[in-house]
Amino acid sequence: MTEFNRQLLEFLTASTTPFHACAEMAARLDAAGFTRLEEQEDWSITPGRYYVLRNDSSLIAFVRGTEDPTTDGIRMVGAHTDSPCLRLKPNPDTVVHGYLKLGVEVYGGVLLNPWYDRDLSLAGRVTFRDADGSVTSALIDFKRPVAVIPSLAIHLDRGVNDSKSINSQRDIPPVVLQGDSSANASDLIKQQLAAEHPEHAGAELLAWELSFYDCNPPAMTGLNEDFIASARLDNLLSCFIGLKALLEAGDTHSTLLVCNDHEEVGSNSASGAAGPFLGSILSRVVTDPSAHDRTIARSLLISADNAHGIHPNFADRHDGNHGPLLNAGPVIKVNANQRYASNSETAGYFANLCKSRDVPCQTFVTRTDMACGSTIGPITATEIGAPTLDVGVPQFAMHSIRELAGARDPENLARVFDAFYADATLLGR
DSSP states (O other): OOHHHHHHHHHHHHOSSHHHHHHHHHHHHHHTTOEEEOTTSOOOOOSEEEEEEETTTEEEEEEEOSSOHHHHOEEEEEEEOOOOEEEEEEEEEEEETTEEEEEEEEESSOOOGGGTTOOEEEEEEEEEEOTTSOEEEEEEEOOSOOBBOOOOOGGGOTTTTTOOOOOTTTSOOOEEEESOTTOOHHHHHHHHHHHHOGGGTTOEEEEEEEEEEEOSOOEEESTTOOEEEETTHHHHHHHHHHHHHHHTOOSSSEEEEEEESOGGGTSOSTTSTTSSHHHHHHHHHSOSHHHHHHHHHTOEEEEEOOEEOOOTTOGGGSOTTOOOOTTSOOEEEOOTTSSSOOOHHHHHHHHHHHHHTTOOOEEEOOOTTSOOOOOHHHHHHHHHOOOEEEEEOEEESTTSSSEEEESSHHHHHHHHHHHHHHOSSTTTO
């Protein structure tokens, strides 16, 4: 295991929800000397290092370089903090034959079958009223197995290996305990809040945004440790790569990392890519409208989101000429219908950047007879107007509770981002 991958696994372990991912990134930015800005306060941006949080689940970090961004542009990398999962409902309690089950909503395009028979924990943000009447929020994480969704035995469902249809209302509420008729989710959450934040013991819970997650930690896997197996690789892997590159960026050029929440559900929120977060921050970094527009025209955004690696058991699901291999380099994602934002100029720029760092590069185009997913790339390009492309690390099992990526690809993409953040030309403009 390289030092890069060791740090990546630590980041994945700590980042059990978008809230925890942003808290982990903020801690690393603080340690590197970045200044936290609050949106409700007045700013005076001079050359330096800054970051902003919105909703505790989206983050923008940037270096205001010594070069004038009006003539030098801003080098931007975009990713997202959220992953498909099961979210706890506001009134989740159901008792059946003495078992307490908790109702959940499906968040995003979850591959549901792998959630069965896993050791599940619970984490996220809770909002509460303290004894003094103040309303505040805090993050909690049980960090241990507290729930399971047990499979039905094959003897009771003989056709399960032929087809398995899952009713998300009926079939997936996790089981959390047995025999305590007075137990409920609210009390369990309050106990956890008091354990993690003793100063809020006795608080009255008002609301929560909590997600179940797999307790199985990230791991290097394969006979030669060729792979990384983990939950939430899509897209915390890109968040980590972008953060790592930004922390190592110099102070000459203006560089930026945006990690949005809510990509998996369409990005339509105040903290999502379709919202005003990035545009608002850019307008406060370059305040003059004309200078702002000239800056955007000279900038470039790389949207980083994992790509579908060609699956050795299902190779026919790919276009034969565009099936990326794990550990064969980052992938440029192309779609004629603008589901990805890459064009010939931005794709060519990235391919040349890879070549400058001796990093192999691949291209992904979906089969013409299959629908294509999308990313924050086209959404962000529409919102701010900067030249944009979509890239990513290839992976298997996208949107499963446990995904698989190549062990060498993340560090290779980080090397390309290092070159991007240091590049003085940006598309020759």
